[in-house]
Amino acid sequence: xxxVGKGRMDGLRQSSVLHRALSRPSSAFSSSDSTKTCGxxxxxxxxxxxxxxxxxxxxxxxxxxxxxxxYDVTLxxxxxxxxxxxxxxxxxxxxxxxxxxxxxxxxVTFAPAAAETGEEGGCRGxxxxxxxxxxxxxxxxxxxAFSAVQVDAIPWYGVEGDGQPRVxxxxxxxxxxxxxxxxxxxxxxxxxxxxxxDSDDTPPPSxxxxxxxxxxxxxRRAFFSGARPxxxxxxxRVLRKSHLFHYGRPDKNCECPYQATLEVADATAQAAxxxxxxxxxxxxxxxxxxxxLRLRNYRVKESxxxxxxxxxxSLNSRNPAAAITVIPEEEQQRRWKLPALTFNFxxxxxLAGCQGDQRCxxxxxxxxxxxxxxxxAKGHGTGEFLQYRWLTLEDGTGDHPITVQLFATSxxxxxxxxxxxxxxxxxxxxxxxxxxxxxxxxxTNTKFTQVYGTGEGWHHTGRPYRKLPAVKRFLxxxxxxxxxxxxxxxxxxxxFTFPQLxxxxxxxxxxxxxxxxxxxxxxxxxEAERLQYRERRRFAFQGTVMAVGHSGVHGSSAAxxxxxxxxxxxxxxxxxxxxxxxxxxxxxxxxxASCPAGGSLKRQLGDKRSDWELQRKRxxxxxxxxAAPEADSGCTLWEATMEFLHDGEEDASFSASYSTASxxxxxxxxxxxESSWAGGRLGQSGIAMETLPLKCSYERREVQTAAVGLQPGxxxxxxxxxxxxTFATAACYEGHYTFTIADLGKAVALxxxxxxxxxxxxxxxxxxxxxxxxxxxxxxxxxxxxxxxPPAPRDLLATAGRLTNRRMVFVIxxxxxxxxxxxxxxxxxxxxxx
Numbered sequence: 001x002x003x004v005g006k007g008r009m010d011g012l013r014q015s016s017v018l019h020r021a022l023s024r025p026s027s028a029f030s031s032s033d034s035t036k037t038c039g040x041x042x043x044x045x046x047x048x049x050x051x052x053x054x055x056x057x058x059x060x061x062x063x064x065x066x067x068x069x070x071y072d073v074t075l076x077x078x079x080x081x082x083x084x085x086x087x088x089x090x091x092x093x094x095x096x097x098x099x100x101x102x103x104x105x106x107x108v109t110f111a112p113a114a115a116e117t118g119e120e121g122g123c124r125g126x127x128x129x130x131x132x133x134x135x136x137x138x139x140x141x142x143x144x145a146f147s148a149v150q151v152d153a154i155p156w157y158g159v160e161g162d163g164q165p166r167v168x169x170x171x172x173x174x175x176x177x178x179x180x181x182x183x184x185x186x187x188x189x190x191x192x193x194x195x196x197x198d199s200d201d202t203p204p205p206s207x208x209x210x211x212x213x214x215x216x217x218x219x220r221r222a223f224f225s226g227a228r229p230x231x232x233x234x235x236x237r238v239l240r241k242s243h244l245f246h247y248g249r250p251d252k253n254c255e256c257p258y259q260a261t262l263e264v265a266d267a268t269a270q271a272a273x274x275x276x277x278x279x280x281x282x283x284x285x286x287x288x289x290x291x292x293l294r295l296r297n298y299r300v301k302e303s304x305x306x307x308x309x310x311x312x313x314s315l316n317s318r319n320p321a322a323a324i325t326v327i328p329e330e331e332q333q334r335r336w337k338l339p340a341l342t343f344n345f346x347x348x349x350x351l352a353g354c355q356g357d358q359r360c361x362x363x364x365x366x367x368x369x370x371x372x373x374x375x376x377a378k379g380h381g382t383g384e385f386l387q388y389r390w391l392t393l394e395d396g397t398g399d400h401p402i403t404v405q406l407f408a409t410s411x412x413x414x415x416x417x418x419x420x421x422x423x424x425x426x427x428x429x430x431x432x433x434x435x436x437x438x439x440x441x442x443x444t445n446t447k448f449t450q451v452y453g454t455g456e457g458w459h460h461t462g463r464p465y466r467k468l469p470a471v472k473r474f475l476x477x478x479x480x481x482x483x484x485x486x487x488x489x490x491x492x493x494x495x496f497t498f499p500q501l502x503x504x505x506x507x508x509x510x511x512x513x514x515x516x517x518x519x520x521x522x523x524x525x526x527e528a529e530r531l532q533y534r535e536r537r538r539f540a541f542q543g544t545v546m547a548v549g550h551s552g553v554h555g556s557s558a559a560x561x562x563x564x565x566x567x568x569x570x571x572x573x574x575x576x577x578x579x580x581x582x583x584x585x586x587x588x589x590x591x592x593a594s595c596p597a598g599g600s601l602k603r604q605l606g607d608k609r610s611d612w613e614l615q616r617k618r619x620x621x622x623x624x625x626x627a628a629p630e631a632d633s634g635c636t637l638w639e640a641t642m643e644f645l646h647d648g649e650e651d652a653s654f655s656a657s658y659s660t661a662s663x664x665x666x667x668x669x670x671x672x673x674e675s676s677w678a679g680g681r682l683g684q685s686g687i688a689m690e691t692l693p694l695k696c697s698y699e700r701r702e703v704q705t706a707a708v709g710l711q712p713g714x715x716x717x718x719x720x721x722x723x724x725x726t727f728a729t730a731a732c733y734e735g736h737y738t739f740t741i742a743d744l745g746k747a748v749a750l751x752x753x754x755x756x757x758x759x760x761x762x763x764x765x766x767x768x769x770x771x772x773x774x775x776x777x778x779x780x781x782x783x784x785x786x787x788x789x790p791p792a793p794r795d796l797l798a799t800a801g802r803l804t805n806r807r808m809v810f811v812i813x814x815x816x817x818x819x820x821x822x823x824x825x826x827x828x829x830x831x832x833x834x
Contacts (some may be wrong), residue, residue, distance in 0.1 A: 018042060019157060022110060024127070035129065037109045038077075043142035044103050045081060045151060045715045046074040048092060048177040048815050051248045051257075059114065059171045060127075063088045067095065068250045068384075069178070072170050073128060075108065078145060082157040084110065085170045093133065097533035097818035100711050102142035102718045104134040113171075116494065125170060128409040139819075143720050151716060175256040175281065176250070180713045181374060181534070182253040182387040183246040184408040186285065186614040188613035195286040195326055213336065217268035220311045223300045234295040234313065235327070236264035237338040238728065240428060240448040241289055244280065260284050260410075263309065264293070267337035270310070278317045279463060283324060284410070289427075289450065290341050290464060292332050296323040308391060314694040320609040343427065345470035348398030351431070352438035358431040361465075364393025364402050364444065365484065365637070366422045366453075368763065371493040371690060371708045373536045373815065387710075390414075390496045393424060396477040401762075403442040403498055404429065411447050416705060418453055420696040423478065423640045427451040434499045439768065442498055454640040466644045475641050476632035483637060487696050489762055491730035493708030494693030495755065495825050500767055505809055508540075518542050518809060521680075521743035524750075528682055532818035534710060538827070541810045546749065547740040548800040550793040551687070557807035575660045588818065679742070680717045683751035683824035687738075690817050691753060691825065693730040693763060700727075711818065732763030735793065739826050741810055752812060757783025758790050773801055779829035807832045 017040035024036060052070045056063075065088035074083050086094065093099035113125030134141070153191040156165060169177060169189070178186040214232035222228070248257035258280040262273040273295065275283060287293075295313065297320040303312035315322035332338070346360040354360070370390035377384040386407055393402040404426060409415065418424060428448040434440045450459055465471055502508050509517075518540040519527065527539060674685070685829070697704050706712075707724040737754040756778060757766040770787040771777035775796070777785070784790040811828035 002052055003800075016077055017083065018075070019075040019080050022157060035111045036111050037107060039107055040077060041134065041137075042075045042077050042108050043106045043148075043715070044099065044101055044105060045076050045142070046324055046326065047086075047099065047101060047180070047713050048169075049094075049713075050070045050172055050174045051246075052174040052175050052250045053174070054251060055172065055253075055254045056250065058675060058823060060088055061566075065089070065091055067091045070169070070171055072177075072195070073099075075105070075128075076146075076151075076154055078149060078154070079159045081154045082126065083165050083170065084128050085113070086109075087127050087129045090128065090131065090451070093131075095532045096707060096816060096820075097711050098133055098820075099131075100139065101713055101715045102140040104137040104141040104145075106132045106134050106138065108132075108545045120709075123545060128641055132222060135819075136303075138721075140718060140720055142715050143718060146715065152811045154618060163819050171518075173253060173255050176182055178246070179373075179731070181385065181710050182408050183384055184243050184387070184410050185412040186244070186410060187412075190281050191285055192282050193285050195324075196282050200216050209454075213266070215268045216266050216271050216311065219300060220269055220271070223311065225304075230444060234264075234293075234298070235268070235336055235338070236266050236273070236293055236295065237341075238287060238289050238291045238293065239263045239265055239270070239339070239341060241450060242447045243408065243445075243449070256281065258284075261447070262287060264313075265339050267339070269311075270309045271313050272309045273313045273315060274312065276316045279315055279322060279324075280755055286326075292327040292329075294323075294325040296329055298322055341464050343409060343468060345465070345468060347395050347470065347474075348402050350397075351402065351441060351443075352400070354399060354431045354433070354441070356431055356433035358432065359446065360443070361421070361425070361427045361431055362393065362395075362404070362429060363425045363465075363471055364395045364403055365418050365478060365486065366418060366424050367394050367401065367490045368392040368693075369418055369420060369492050369705075369708075374532070374534050374538060374760050385532070390416075391418065391424070395474055398438065400438050405432075405498070406441060406449075406451070407443040407445045409445065409451055411451060414451055414453065416709075418451070419701045419705065420492065421483070421486060421637065421640065421698055422453045423460070423637075423643075424454075425460065425463070426450075428450075435502075435770070438446060439765070440499045454643050455813075459643040461643050471644065475644060478637050478641055481637055486637070487698065488731060490696035491693035491732055491763055492696055492704055492727075493690065494730070494733075495753075495813070495815075495823070496690045496693075496763075497825075500782060501811065501828050503769060503828075507834075508828065508830070509813065521745060521748040524743075525680065525682065525748060528814060528816075531814065533816055536813065536815040538812060539812050541741070541743070541750070541812055542807065542832075543741045543743045543750070543810060544805055544807060545739060545803040546742050547738075548797060549738040549801065550735060551738070552735040552793065553729065564629070587616060633690075677749055679746055681751065682748060682749040683822055685751055687736060687753050688817055688821060688823055689725055690815075691823055695728040695730045697727055732761055732765070734758065734761070737793075739771070739829075740824075744807070750812065750824055752810075752824040752826040754779075755783075756790075759788075776831050777797060779808075779826075780831070782828055 018038055021036050021038035021040075049069050049071055053070060056070075067088065069091065070088065071086040071094050072083055073086055074081055074642060076082075086099075090099070107130070108128060109130040110126040110131045113127055122482050129214055156163065159165060166670065168174070176188045176190045179187045195704070212232055213235040216234065216236070219234070243263040245259045245261075247259055248254060256277040258275075258277060260275045262275070264271055264273050273293075295315065297315075299314040299316075299320075301314055303309055315324065343361045344359065346354065347362075348364075350362070351362075353748040368391060372387055372389050373386040374387050377386050388405055388407040391406055392402040393404065395402065406415070406418075406426070415810060426443070427450050428446045429443040430446050432442050432444055434442075452463060454460065460466060502511065521541075524539060524541055527537065531537065546557060692703060694708065703719060703723050703725055706719050707727060712718055733755075737756065739750075739752045741750040741752060744747070755764060757764040759766055764783065766783040766786045767781050768786055769781060771781055771785045773785050773791050773796075778796075809830045809832060810826060811830075813823075813825040813827050815823040815825075817823050
């Protein structure tokens with residue numbers, strides 16, 4: 001542990017390995033031998049990302065990088081700290097999350113920045129040109145090293161007194177940093193939470209005539225007729241608000257390349273208001289649908305981006321400098337006749353009859369929150385990713401839950417708080433229909449999607465939808481539920497895929513599922529190496545099954561073959577996955593009907609087949625009514641519904657206690673020996689924590705959200721593994737199979753996980769197509785038949801020998817979990833005829 005204080009500079013020089021390394025004299029600062037290496041351990045306190053600009057070649061003359069981004073890092077030895085830019089040749093370490101907040105570094109080599117760029121708080125600037133990540137120290141070594149240290153109090157190298165370096169990108173003229181893992185969110189204090197003061201916005205008396213509201217319809221007619229519109233103020237209501245659009249490019253020097261769109265209306269027409277550049281920093285967070293605005297000093301353009309309006313009102317910080325004023329409700333005049341917000345709430349049963357591409361709003365009780373994943377944005381170069389999560393909502397009206405693929409909405413604080421037991425409203429969603437039937441329908445974002453939920457300061461209080469009939473009916477249904485019933489069938493994180501793939505290879509290839517046709521072993525390996533952190537892609541691969549194994553949830557395991565695998569290593573190992581602590585529980589077959597409110601659910605033990613038949617006939621919520629631990633019963637749905645009725649905030653305290661047991665992972669095969677395999681390998685020999693859905697722990701929801709979330713960029717936001725990895729698996733997880741697959745040339749072996757869908761499983765339901773539950777049918781359908789009880793794992797494994805040397809096309813979902821940990825989930829396998 002380090003002790004930080006305001007000691008004299010000579011004491012700092014003696015105690016700080018970083019200070020000593022950077023203070024060593026060099027013969028010529030610009031010469032080739034001017035690099036300085038710190039051999040002692042340093043820790044990564046923070047990492048920040050931004051878009052490079054036209055000065056890139058001046059900062060890094062001989063650097064070549066496929067990425068459009070640069071990174072700044074904050075390093076410390078515990079006695080002083082320094083901000084430096086990361087050389088582009090090291091970007092790959094950050095993109096794969098190997099270089100992450102809290103990691104320990106060795107042999108860090110610094111090179112001086114050009115003299116004209118050394119503006120880091122009055123001290124000379126540095127690049128980090130090489131480093132070694134000390135894996136043996138663990139992924140969060142910094143948490144232990146700085147556990148008794150106030151990181152903010154550590155002095156900066158080269159800064160006099162209590163001075164602070166500027167918090168801005170070091171090697172590009174950009175106004176702020178980007179979020180680490182997407183371009184849509186907000187990061188930093190430069191994004192104002194409150195609107196700017198309008199004390200200087202009072203116009204002189206000579207402008208009074210121009211400030212009379214101008215009708216949007218007259219403005220549009222004047223613009224399209226070629227006449228110069230009369231200057232004047234617009235008084236409009238905000239109907240919809242878009243997410244932020246970052247339009248920066250590495251070949252442009254725009255300092256603040258942001259844009260946001262508001263769809264507004266008055267009594268006569270609608271228009272699109274576009275905020276440009278620094279106006280987004282000042283206004284984006286405070287402008288919400290429903291506000292009434294007065295707009296001055298705007299430009300009128302034809303709208304090419306909006307589907308619903310023809311006129312675009314452009315607002316910028318200069319030429320001319322736009323003036324925006326929020327008009328309080330008490331100052332709004334009836335003669336303006338501004339339109340009210342409108343909603344199109346659809347419930348689960350109504351969505352079943354919707355056509356694709358229809359727009360709607362939904363409200364539901366969150367039962368599943370998926371892990372954040374990323375996909376590459378099409379047509380935006382190599383460095384831009386879209387971040388999304390899968391959600392399932394229940395509203396008590398249909399046979400299927402509402403499934404939402406929710407991308408970033410520029411509401412990072414709100415999205416981080418989406419959790420099971422939340423009452424969530426999503427507006428301006430789009431219906432996606434991939435195949436006939438409600439089980440193949442889901443919702444996803446539009447440009448104007450916004451989310452609102454319960455708790456933690458993002459209440460439904462004051463929202464205009466609270467008194468709508470659809471919302472009232474939903475709240476009445478929520479009043480009939482018990483907290484423990486919802487918790488017992490809720491899940492957080494883990495692997496999830498939707499919609500389900502077809503059960504025929506021809507249809508799979510025809511629909512163009514996956515990112516490429518069937519790949520060779522070398523192509524698959526190249527694509528795996530190209531993946532970035534939490535990037536998910538789907539590939540098809542031709543090969544044969546080498547081994548099949550099974551791991552259950554009660555500590556039991558079954559294997560086909562003779563030699564069991566060695567147990568997994570520690571959690572931070574990049575080669576093997578961890579053992580996952582689980583709570584001992586009864587099988588999913590022991591489900592019961594609803595009990596009176598306040599009563600305890602009893603476990604029903606009986607014939608497995610009769611229980612399965614009962615379970616299959618139940619509604620989704622009834623299927624989850626299973627004996628649940630009372631550890632998380634401190635949360636109540638009643639408290640959530642109060643936000644629709646009162647303007648105040650409710651506080652609640654929760655308590656929980658947990659017990660854990662270990663699961664055993666074992667697998668082998670008749671023709672597979674891990675130690676004697678001469679070819680390459682992809683994947684992990686076990687199952688990663690990130691692959692498993694976790695049982696909802698409401699009291700520890702913030703920690704659990706961090707456990708399944710993306711790596712934060714600050715040491716202070718990082719939690720230790722002993723907190724992140726202590727959650728039980730969800731009730732929907734009933735074990736998994738492991739498949740070792742070799743390509744036809746025996747050049748590479750894929751170690752994959754197969755989680756079959758099963759009847760009665762609310763999280764992984766099977767396709768509505770009956771089959772004989774043989775291995776070829778199970779693999780082609782992605783799970784068991786919905787019309788019969790699943791076979792026991794040992795019985796199924798006994799027939800796995802029939803898969804030996806049988807050529808198949810495997811559909812693999814690949815996700816990069818950080819560093820060199822690669823998740824391979826077997827989604828489908830289609831046998832090939834001779």
